Amino acid sequence: MGLLNLLSEDRSENLFLPAHGRGNALPKKIKNLLKLRPGIWDLPELFEIGGPLIREGAIAESQRSSAIEVGVDRCWYGVNGATGLLQSSLLALACPGQAVLMPRNIHKSCIQACLFGGLIPLLFDVPYLTDRGHASVFDRKWLHRVLKKANELENDIAAVVLVNPTYQGYSADIESLIQEIHSHSLPVLVDEAHGAYLISQIRPDLPKSAIYFGADLVVHSLHKSAPGLVQSAVLWSQGEKVDPFKIQRSIELLQTSSPSSLLIASCESSINELIESKGIKKLSSRIEEAELLKNFLINKQVPILKNSDPLRIILHTSRFGLSGIEVDKSFIKKGIIGELAEPGTLTFCLGFSSHKKLGKRFLRIWNEILTSFGQQKSFLFKRPPFKMVSKPYKSCSYSWGSNFEKVNLQDAQGRISVEMVCPYPPGIPLLIPGEILDKARIDWLIEQKGFWPEQIPDFVRVIS
Template identity: 45%
Template sequence: MVLLKQLLQGRRPALPLHLPAHGRGRGLAPELARLLRLSPGAWDLPELPQIGGPLESSGAVAESQRLWAERLGARQLWYGVNGASGLLQAALLALAAPGDRVLLPRNLHRSLLHGCLLGQLEPVLFDLPFDPSSGLWLPPSPQHLQAVIQAALADGPLAAVVLVSPSYQGLVGDLAGLIAVAHGQQLPVLLDEAHGAHLGCDGRLPPSGLSCGADLVVQSLQKAAGGLAQSALLLQGPGSDLPAASIERGLLWLQTSSPSALLLASCEASLQQLASGRGRAQLSRALDLGEELRARLRAEGFVLLENQDPLRLSWICAADGISGLEADDWLLERGVIAELPEPGCLSFCLGSRPPRGLLRRLPQALRRCRGALGSGAALRFSRPPLPLVASPERPLAEAWRATPEVVPLAAAAGRLAAEPLCPYPPGIPLLIPGERIDSARALWLQEQCQLWPDQIADTVKVAVE
């Protein structure tokens, strides 16, 4: 009983600053916490008539979905129990038919790549602004997206545009402007808002994608609310004319026929918490703490990412000559668990109810980490050598299923990738199947191999041609 033993230990680290955002139960939606105190057999129920499911027209789930669609200003809303990943795939299949081209940012989550494969869609990937001091992709401007769409349309029509906002690190661009650009070309927008369920719930936070005009929005209630892992929402914008039948067909194809009653209840409880006075007060306190923590760290000379979500703290440790992966290992040994280590930065999820003592303990831990690992010489990162827009040279599914050959990265130039190259987390592919690896890309990938030790091999699978 290896897994059960780990879970039954119930050990709490000094500072758990990782997902789910409920912080190991501290910020769980109150009604959900109450449900979990009951005997598990009481709530582990099938789709009984009085309960129903996300695709049923009657029952408690259907009634709850209608209620929250109205309260949130959505045309329709569906609960999901296969995470934001499953809902993103279902939404993509609702927007595009086999053979269609869909425009996706380079910082897409790999679930969208899987959705393209399942739906026989052609992914058209577009490059993003890049920050060499942190190694991060940045949100595009509306002008950038306009140029991207024009370049993509030159090679054929598009079925939809996918945007990611906020990013894993809490970066939000001009979302309303980006959506307006896509709509100006009569292109529907699917927004991956997995990290922003709380957006718009406080005046200090950016507006939600739904209020900015997105056609379909996917949120993860474990990443930015008080829900359990795998609980998520798919919302249809009030201005979207996409038939509900198309969305529900995608959900039917990709969601389980036996949804967990616990996860469905997690969706409702999380929404109730966000909308309640108690939940808004808790979020406000968390935002206050996040802002104060930033001020303290900046006063001590730490370089932090200028993001738009105070509940995501990203230390640009590259400014101190430290790899985020090395800093993460050092902190883990001392009970501080970050959410996302990357070569240039280390991101922490403060959650809806941050740990006690955070204002004292995290700065203290980061000071010690900087003192132990810092070199004083800032690291810089090279921009990925990518075109503005690009599609796989060989169809995605064909390349992924091709007979692979394993070659060293140094010998990969000129070959077609046969699998994604995807450090995890957060699951953003640096290379997708069917892409031709030119010499500049091969050199850049070798550099990434050095920056991501143990997460990127020095070999790559290529298709036998």
């Protein structure tokens, strides 16, 4: 009963995911479907309906239609989020024992895929914003140096993964990065979970999807950056670098054999919202409204950080010596619930709902927080002690499956981790299975624990 009560509770201002804002921005057809007799949409893979991996039926036809509309060769709808499709993509790109080059701000799902797929995660460092504690975007020169170093460390690299845009909405020049990767004859998977709406190409000054620059595989979370239900996602495929059969069988390995018809319908409807004129018009209106809100707050001296996503607001709390985690608690008490609380920032996701009266309320709460806590001195974050490119000392699979013991973090020097240390959200691992805990990493993790006391434990599990 407690869960049911929480689910039915109406929250005053939803600035968190999913992007449909507690149903306010769900596509009309999904709203109409949910108004019908309860459960009428809960159907199996009937002959007429089919499924994401079945050649015939309504779902297969919908996937073909979506692929044509977006301009790619194939697409697959997913019902276990971007996680499942990212993992399927990695298993299709590389064989056991091969390496996949990926940035340090990769989502934990990709490390998990390496773990059960026997792949080697070749992790590369990314620029770091010390004033807020965020991984930043990088350019082609940075990636060129990374690829050169990676080839010195590992001679069997199967593919490269990019993350763009980031959780906070930072976006790189993705076209030049894809060109650099393709110049090395490598396929590229782009985790575009937070950038599904970029396929709309609403304005030339906004980022474009990696799809339009030739990325071989692109994964979209349709609840994070489109008006889909939670767990709905899509994988887009184009070109000849990745065999569609390998993708299909990898999805079959990881995805349920009984996909929810409601979630599949949500995939179709949320994609249509991004490519059809009515949906694009609504999205354009939301973006214009969001930009007015940001400008209002900035003009009122609220510390809003610049990013590439107008639908995400980053409140720079550490500029005033405040933790975003503590500031988040104050906003929640006042009825505004954000999406991502971090030590130096608090990110709000406006999503596809309207928030026309939010500005003055947001400003009032922020001023009350400053009065309550008092304006303190800003602070900087220590850059993570990562090498330009590194790989685990032992394989992720071996380490994960090894006998282990728990030791205090401060006593773990020289030991090999069997687990991930990973604040969630954002779900970016600070330590992965198979990595050695040297003094620099331990000192940094202990410092991070001071910022994330509830997320980072006092101990770590290491190989016995």
